[in-house]
Amino acid sequence: MACVTDAVEGDYVIVHAGVAITRIDRAEAERTLAELASLADDADWPPEKGQ
Amino acid sequence: MKYLDEFRDPTLARRLAREIRRAATRRWTIMEVCGGQTHSLLRHGIEEELRDVVELIHGPGCPVCVTPHQAIDLARDLALRPEVMLATFGDMLRVPGSGGTLQEAAAAGGTVHPVYSPTDAVAIAQRNPQRLVVFFAVGFETTAPATALAVLQARQLGLENFCLLVAHVRVQPAMEALASESPCRIDGFLAAGHVCTVMGCDSYEPFAAQHGLPVVVTGFEPVDLLQGILECVRQLEAGRAVVNNQYARNVRPAGNQEAREIIDRVFEVCDRTWRGLGVVPAGGFRLRPEWLDYDAERRFGFQHAGPEEAGECRSGDVLSGRIKPTECAHYGTRCKPDHPLGAPMVSSEGACAAYFRYAPPMTPVDIERIGS
Numbered sequence: 001m002a003c004v005t006d007a008v009e010g011d012y013v014i015v016h017a018g019v020a021i022t023r024i025d026r027a028e029a030e031r032t033l034a035e036l037a038s039l040a041d042d043a044d045w046p047p048e049k050g051q
Numbered sequence: 052m053k054y055l056d057e058f059r060d061p062t063l064a065r066r067l068a069r070e071i072r073r074a075a076t077r078r079w080t081i082m083e084v085c086g087g088q089t090h091s092l093l094r095h096g097i098e099e100e101l102r103d104v105v106e107l108i109h110g111p112g113c114p115v116c117v118t119p120h121q122a123i124d125l126a127r128d129l130a131l132r133p134e135v136m137l138a139t140f141g142d143m144l145r146v147p148g149s150g151g152t153l154q155e156a157a158a159a160g161g162t163v164h165p166v167y168s169p170t171d172a173v174a175i176a177q178r179n180p181q182r183l184v185v186f187f188a189v190g191f192e193t194t195a196p197a198t199a200l201a202v203l204q205a206r207q208l209g210l211e212n213f214c215l216l217v218a219h220v221r222v223q224p225a226m227e228a229l230a231s232e233s234p235c236r237i238d239g240f241l242a243a244g245h246v247c248t249v250m251g252c253d254s255y256e257p258f259a260a261q262h263g264l265p266v267v268v269t270g271f272e273p274v275d276l277l278q279g280i281l282e283c284v285r286q287l288e289a290g291r292a293v294v295n296n297q298y299a300r301n302v303r304p305a306g307n308q309e310a311r312e313i314i315d316r317v318f319e320v321c322d323r324t325w326r327g328l329g330v331v332p333a334g335g336f337r338l339r340p341e342w343l344d345y346d347a348e349r350r351f352g353f354q355h356a357g358p359e360e361a362g363e364c365r366s367g368d369v370l371s372g373r374i375k376p377t378e379c380a381h382y383g384t385r386c387k388p389d390h391p392l393g394a395p396m397v398s399s400e401g402a403c404a405a406y407f408r409y410a411p412p413m414t415p416v417d418i419e420r421i422g423s
């Protein structure tokens with residue numbers, strides 16, 4: 001954890017070659033998922049051919 | 052798994068693919084830089100699904116693949132010396148240099164240890180004080196912090212029987228080299244998400260502006276990749292060329308400061324030969340002068356060999372995106388994962404290995420294209 005010293009129990013980190021290189025930012029992950037969700041709603045129209 | 056399954060959601064993936072189709076008025080050529088992304092694109096059928104609207108060309112982001120023959124030859128030379136134990140990542144063992152692979156060197160009596168982490172090599176040195184442990188350090192900025200930590204640890208432990216054969220590479224200078232090729236076939240880049248966790252994405256701003264190419268920092272799950280491609284296509288359709296961070300859950304604008312500081316303590320930027328690209332200015336890391344005691348090339352008085360020999364393997368063309376793996380005459384015939392002619396067929400991040408494992412059989416269109 002020498003490179004992600006602010007990680008606390010319960011955090012998710014990405015480990016590469018034995019070293020944690022980043023901590024997953026939950027707020028950013030949720031923001032990206034919300035963006036995707038809004039896109040998905042809009043994408044239901046027009047329907048795809050054959051559906 | 053939290054924040055993994057969500058980015059593998061098939062419904063979202065289908066909707067994103069449809070959005071990409073809606074957005075594209077023509078076929079765009081996009082390079083995904085990282086070999087991990089190449090494998091995911093092939094594995095999930097994304098390349099095939101989008102073939103008519105996006106041509107994905109596969110970048111040089113496979114550290115094992117871009118390691119030149121000369122470095123492998125030096126590693127073999129070291130592994131065969133009775134006083135040396137060579138340690139490196141498992142992928143390196145089957146990559147042919149000009150005189151064979153490290154695995155063959157081990158079979159011929161050399162000592163080669165596959166390790167998961169550079170610090171494992173430090174532990175081997177501790178256990179074997181009578182031998183000199185050389186860690187063959189390959190990898191991008193993602194791996195450089197781990198190698199730097201191993202050096203710091205070796206010094207802290209006062210180990211004198213540990214050193215490095217450094218072949219570390221830096222991604223952005225290689226993208227610079229590809230974007231500067233004339234003509235440049237690339238309309239936009241999906242930048243390597245994991246390298247950016249360390250290096251950040253701020254440094255791509257001048258690059259995108261100067262070359263007029265969108266750069267979308269992108270993750271590795273299918274939804275990540277499709278979202279990255281959608282953003283890239285939208286920019287291209289709007290005539291924009293800016294940096295977008297699709298992988299914001301893991302990539303901060305300035306990267307990981309702690310990791311960058313650890314790299315900077317031990318390494319400095321140097322020019323480096325990349326297989327396929329030749330000498331890339333500022334394309335690598337070497338040990339700083341104060342750490343040269345840990346430099347295997349200095350300890351053994353190695354001189355850098357001559358230019359890279361062109362063998363039968365067309366890895367240079369594959370790694371720079373000039374050809375697809377299937378366009379090589381040896382693909383799937385004389386060159387397969389169990390008897391590779393070159394590194395891209397060996398590595399878990401190599402484009403040829405990704406095609407061999409995941410690509411559907413060639414269609415008549417492919418065969419016609421290869422023939423033309």
